Amino acid sequence: MTKKRLKELDIMRALAFIFVVTQHIIGGYSYIKKVPKNEHLILKMLYIVVKPAVPIFLTISAISLFYVYYDNFHWKKYYIKRVKYILIPYIIWSAINMYKLGNEHRFNNFIWQILSGNGAFHLWYMGMILRLYIYVPVILYIAKKIHNSSNTLRITVFISVFPLYYMISKYQYTICQSLGKFIFTNPTELQQKFINISPMFWILYFILGIYIELNYETFKNIIMKFKWIVIAAYLPLLVYAYLNEIKAVEFKRSLYILFMLFTILAVYILALYLADFKKLYNKLKFIGDYSFAAYMSHIIVLNWMANYLQLRFGIKDYLILGLCVLVITLIITPLIICFLSYFPYSQYVTGVRKNIMKSINESSSVMVYNNL
Numbered sequence: 614m615t616k617k618r619l620k621e622l623d624i625m626r627a628l629a630f631i632f633v634v635t636q637h638i639i640g641g642y643s644y645i646k647k648v649p650k651n652e653h654l655i656l657k658m659l660y661i662v663v664k665p666a667v668p669i670f671l672t673i674s675a676i677s678l679f680y681v682y683y684d685n686f687h688w689k690k691y692y693i694k695r696v697k698y699i700l701i702p703y704i705i706w707s708a709i710n711m712y713k714l715g716n717e718h719r720f721n722n723f724i725w726q727i728l729s730g731n732g733a734f735h736l737w738y739m740g741m742i743l744r745l746y747i748y749v750p751v752i753l754y755i756a757k758k759i760h761n762s763s764n765t766l767r768i769t770v771f772i773s774v775f776p777l778y779y780m781i782s783k784y785q786y787t788i789c790q791s792l793g794k795f796i797f798t799n800p801t802e803l804q805q806k807f808i809n810i811s812p813m814f815w816i817l818y819f820i821l822g823i824y825i826e827l828n829y830e831t832f833k834n835i836i837m838k839f840k841w842i843v844i845a846a847y848l849p850l851l852v853y854a855y856l857n858e859i860k861a862v863e864f865k866r867s868l869y870i871l872f873m874l875f876t877i878l879a880v881y882i883l884a885l886y887l888a889d890f891k892k893l894y895n896k897l898k899f900i901g902d903y904s905f906a907a908y909m910s911h912i913i914v915l916n917w918m919a920n921y922l923q924l925r926f927g928i929k930d931y932l933i934l935g936l937c938v939l940v941i942t943l944i945i946t947p948l949i950i951c952f953l954s955y956f957p958y959s960q961y962v963t964g965v966r967k968n969i970m971k972s973i974n975e976s977s978s979v980m981v982y983n984n985l
Contacts (some may be wrong), residue, residue, distance in 0.1 A: 616680065620894060624884035625673050625902035631943060634668035635659065637735060638919075638939045642931040653930045654859065661855045665876040667738060668818035672877050673801055674742065675822025676829075678749060683826070688750055695746050699905075701738045701759050702964045706909035707732025713913045722803065731807040733912055737810050745812040745819065752823070760827050771824070775870075778817040783866055817870070821877065833885070840882045847875040854978070900943070902971040906963040910950065915942045 639784055640663075642648065682691065707726065710733035711719045719726045726732050730740020759770055781788065793800040793808045800808070806892045812819070825832050836843065850872040856862040857869070900907075919938045930983035954965045 619680065620888040621881065621884040622673055623879055623898040623901050624887050624894065624905055627897035628880055628884065628901055629673060630667040630904035630908060631668065632663035633908060634915070634942055635663040635939055636666055637736065638915055639913065639935050644936045645931060647888065650929050655932060656935065657858050658855055659857045663850065664854070665873045667815065667871045669877055669880055671815055671818040672822035672825070675682055677825045679753070679823055679826040682753060686750065686753060687984070691750070698960060698964045698966060700743065700905060701961045703743065703909065704960055706906065707736055710736065710913065714916070725803040729803045730810055731803060731806060734785060735912055736909065739909065741810040741812055741815065746870065748812070756823050756827065769871060774820055779867060779870065781813060782870065804951065818873065818877065821874065836878060836882060837885065843878045843882060847879045850875050859890045859900050903947040903963070906950045907946040911942055911946045913947045914949070918942055
């Protein structure tokens with residue numbers, strides 16, 4: 614039995630990719646000291662809006678995985694797909710990034726570079742999410758047990774998640790250092806990074822995705838019923854996050870976590886709204902379909918584009934330069950991956966198992982997003 618396509622997830626996937634590219638471009642320029650004050654503040658605002666990209670990706674991952682596998686999980690097929698369409702492309706793009714970004718010396722310790730997500734600065738996410746995928750069968754088993762248990766246990770677990778994650782987040786550095794010494798005694802830089810990118814430090818957003826999927830229609834109805842309350846809560850949290858980013862207020866961990874959570878909810882509401890616009894939906898779906906390999910390759914594209922625009926046109930205004938690089942990168946990178954997908958065996962580079970161009974308007978079944 615085929616499942617209904619969740620169009621809002623296609624939109625969220627595209628928006629998360631847009632967020633992460635914006636974060637890497639605009640965020641990078643926002644830290645340049647010689648940027649004028651007014652541009653600095655604008656860059657910081659744009660940066661903080663898109664900062665929850667990783668939590669959004671993790672929530673989408675959990676929803677997609679549980680939507681597909683909750684009632685029909687075959688562990689052998691699951692792991693084969695992860696290896697073919699995630700691990701192999703990740704290894705290939707790690708090598709490409711090392712070479713293109715001038716870090717050829719990292720090939721000397723290639724396995725640890727892969728394990729620690731150190732092929733390029735943004736690939737830490739792949740090092741983290743791959744480990745999470747290994748644990749998914751266990752997480753699925755535990756989630757089923759809790760979901761099918763009494764309301765008391767379910768409520769207790771739900772209430773306990775946030776304070777437990779808060780404590781893990783608060784003592785993250787201590788936990789990392791202790792685990793590094795316990796496992797490796799005298800950990801190398803890469804071994805310590807392997808510990809630092811543990812999924813444990815991001816698990817709240819994956820659990821949120823699980824909760825959403827297991828109660829999907831109820832969640833969707835509640836969110837839409839109280840959407841203005843969600844937005845009203847999101848906006849002051851955004852203001853707080855911005856003020857904290859520009860060092861105007863102190864860091865409050867609970868508010869920061871709430872900002873991440875409410876950004877996910879706000880983006881979900883936006884995705885539900887945008888999914889009704891067919892032409893826009895198709896464009897965003899195209900970006901989302903190729904966003905896995907586009908994520909791993911976009912740093913190469915944006916670096917080349919930034920250098921080209923500066924040398925060719927002499928653009929010195931970092932805000933204008935950042936916006937130009939952003940738009941071009943968001944357009945070119947998915948197109949490159951789409952082009953590559955037409956070649957034989959390209960699935961081992963793109964993570965795309967078929968020519969998505971032929972099925973972009975299909976809506977009869979949900980897409981299993983290969984890097985989720």
